[in-house]
Amino acid sequence: MLxxxxxxxxxxxCHAWLEGRNLKAxxxxxxxxxxxxxxxxxxxxxxxxxxxxxxxxxHIFWIENPVEPLITFNKPDAEIYSWNTWRFxxxxxxxxxxxxxxxxxxxxxxxxxxxxPKKEIYLRRFLWWAYNDxxxxxxxxxxxxxxxxxxxxxVWHCNRKMILEGEKLFLKNYxxxxxxxxxxxxxxxxxxxxxxxxxxxxxxxxxxxxxxAKELLEKAGSRTHFTNEILRHSKWKDPRVFMVSG
Ligand SMILES: [Zn+2]
Numbered sequence: 001m002l003x004x005x006x007x008x009x010x011x012x013x014c015h016a017w018l019e020g021r022n023l024k025a026x027x028x029x030x031x032x033x034x035x036x037x038x039x040x041x042x043x044x045x046x047x048x049x050x051x052x053x054x055x056x057x058x059h060i061f062w063i064e065n066p067v068e069p070l071i072t073f074n075k076p077d078a079e080i081y082s083w084n085t086w087r088f089x090x091x092x093x094x095x096x097x098x099x100x101x102x103x104x105x106x107x108x109x110x111x112x113x114x115x116x117p118k119k120e121i122y123l124r125r126f127l128w129w130a131y132n133d134x135x136x137x138x139x140x141x142x143x144x145x146x147x148x149x150x151x152x153x154x155v156w157h158c159n160r161k162m163i164l165e166g167e168k169l170f171l172k173n174y175x176x177x178x179x180x181x182x183x184x185x186x187x188x189x190x191x192x193x194x195x196x197x198x199x200x201x202x203x204x205x206x207x208x209x210x211x212x213a214k215e216l217l218e219k220a221g222s223r224t225h226f227t228n229e230i231l232r233h234s235k236w237k238d239p240r241v242f243m244v245s246g
Contacts, residue, residue: 009071013059017080032246037196055085124184131177132241134166210234
């Protein structure tokens with residue numbers, strides 16, 4: 001069970017109150033790291049959401065440094081929009097329809113406005129993760145996964161169908177996926193301070209530029225489990241996102 005501290009902030013346009021949540025890290029039971037840098041804590045993505053679309057008026061605003069006085073930890077005496085109403089723009093991840101809706105949100109934001117590099121990197125990184133969500137956990141489609149007893153046959157079969165359908169959607173949108181990654185790569189190479197650990201070799205790997213990924217990984221100083229895993233998948237010429245640890 002995840003435990004949070006709630007905080008509250010207002011839409012700068014209509015002044016509606018929204019509830020935000022900070023994860024209490026010490027309460028996490030299971031943390032999963034994926035090769036694209038996405039981390040799930042007890043199945044939830046806990047990377048803070050910086051761009052918010054007000055659930056009351058639709059105004060888009062950014063919260064980059066959620067500190068007082070912009071936010072308060074005291075519950076205001078007013079109607080409050082809960083976390084679920086605005087988190088990931090109210091989209092549910094439980095099916096591929098919701099996953100595509102999230103992708104389309106990011107694509108629309110990127111098409112409609114021009115953002116400073118830091119913000120564009122943020123949006124493109126989340127768009128990348130959203131595309132990968134379509135076939136994340138692809139290893140679960142294998143019969144071995146059911147035989148290992150992680151889930152019942154019914155759940156495994158249903159999950160398998162969703163991942164295979166997601167893989168089809170991923171391939172259908174593959175050109176957009178690579179265009180986004182190529183642009184993200186340019187931005188990150190220009191702004192190395194915004195790079196997450198091993199993000200560049202992973203992007204090259206997912207763009208099927210395996211030699212470049214290997215070159216960057218071999219240059220990286222200390223070897224970790226994460227480095228070795230990306231290297232291994234690059235040698236296999238496997239471009240798909242995968243679970244590093246969890
Ligand atoms: Zn508003």
